[in-house]
Amino acid sequence: MDQTIFITGATSGFGKACAKLFARKGARLILCGRRTARLENFRDEFPETPLHTTQLDIRDKEQVAAVVNNVPPAFSDIDILINNAGLALGLEPAHEADLDDWDRMVDTNIKGLCHLTRAILPGMVGRNRGHIVNIGSVAGTWPYPGGNVYGASKAFVKQFSNNLRADLLGTGIRITNIEPGLADTEFSTVRFHGDKEKADRVYKGTKPLTAADIAEIISWVTTLPPHVNINSLEVMPVCQSWAPFAIHRETED
Ligand code: NDP
Numbered sequence: 168m169d170q171t172i173f174i175t176g177a178t179s180g181f182g183k184a185c186a187k188l189f190a191r192k193g194a195r196l197i198l199c200g201r202r203t204a205r206l207e208n209f210r211d212e213f214p215e216t217p218l219h220t221t222q223l224d225i226r227d228k229e230q231v232a233a234v235v236n237n238v239p240p241a242f243s244d245i246d247i248l249i250n251n252a253g254l255a256l257g258l259e260p261a262h263e264a265d266l267d268d269w270d271r272m273v274d275t276n277i278k279g280l281c282h283l284t285r286a287i288l289p290g291m292v293g294r295n296r297g298h299i300v301n302i303g304s305v306a307g308t309w310p311y312p313g314g315n316v317y318g319a320s321k322a323f324v325k326q327f328s329n330n331l332r333a334d335l336l337g338t339g340i341r342i343t344n345i346e347p348g349l350a351d352t353e354f355s356t357v358r359f360h361g362d363k364e365k366a367d368r369v370y371k372g373t374k375p376l377t378a379a380d381i382a383e384i385i386s387w388v389t390t391l392p393p394h395v396n397i398n399s400l401e402v403m404p405v406c407q408s409w410a411p412f413a414i415h416r417e418t419e420d
């Protein structure tokens with residue numbers, strides 16, 4: 168595969184699984200994350216892969232611009248951006264939620280994703296080709312208790328993706344929003360601030376999506392013929408479905 172792929176959040180979960188899958192397909196990879204030791208491990212695992220790794224906290228606007236501007240020439244024609252880095256923090260109802268958690272989700276899932284997109288898009292427009300794959304969530308469409316700002320941030324990703332398509336009409340650039348449901352990664356451990364036992368209970372007795380499932384889907388949408396744009400793709404494990412409408416009743420009879 169003669170393509171350069173920029174993956175945010177490549178140290179874990181979906182991003183790492185994408186890195187592995189695209190490495191096996193022979194792509195050139197730019198991998199980012201805050202935990203650089205994990206990126207170096209990847210280099211050991213895939214010594215043949217043309218690889219540029221860089222530490223990046225996507226909340227840092229200047230760092231985002233510097234990382235994109237300093238990509239080595241062999242990697243500078245980015246074909247695919249996988250805007251994957253993101254997180255949920257907390258599951259408390261809105262009136263009890265931690266404001267710092269809310270800020271971090273907005274700074275990462277919304278502002279970080281926007282800054283990366285804005286930095287990489289001009290090159291794609293100049294080359295008249297490229298594909299941006301945003302990682303949204305079922306939470307961007309379906310509300311649930313405690314989803315508050317996390318779900319709203321993914322609703323932003325959904326509509327931002329659609330509006331990018333509107334802006335880019337007339338170019339060859341593709342935009343896709345992938346909207347996964349329950350998937351077993353480090354996501355819940357992060358959501359519960361490192362409480363692994365609580366995180367494990369989220370997946371207990373289920374057969375959730377795996378990171379490899381999502382990587383396979385991203386590989387599919389990005390290797391379709393260039394005139395085909397998957398706008399959005401919602402995916403759940405078979406064991407997950409929607410809840411009925413919730414109705415609060417004052418009395419039982
Ligand atoms: P993980 O926690 O396993 O991975 C998250 C990745 O995001 C890590 O590589 C982490 O890297 C990176 N990241 C987080 N914050 C930052 C930051 N400020 N700067 C740079 N990188 C950052 O979770 P998933 O793989 O599950 O999550 C990936 C995406 O998928 C997220 O956007 C999430 O919202 C979404 N999603 C997850 C679902 C699930 O059930 N797992 C379902 C639907 C969507 P590092 O810490 O090294 O910086």
Ligand code: 8X3
Pocket residue numbers: 303304305306314347348349350
């Ligand atoms: C992650 C899926 O349902 O925990 O986006 O919000 S969910």
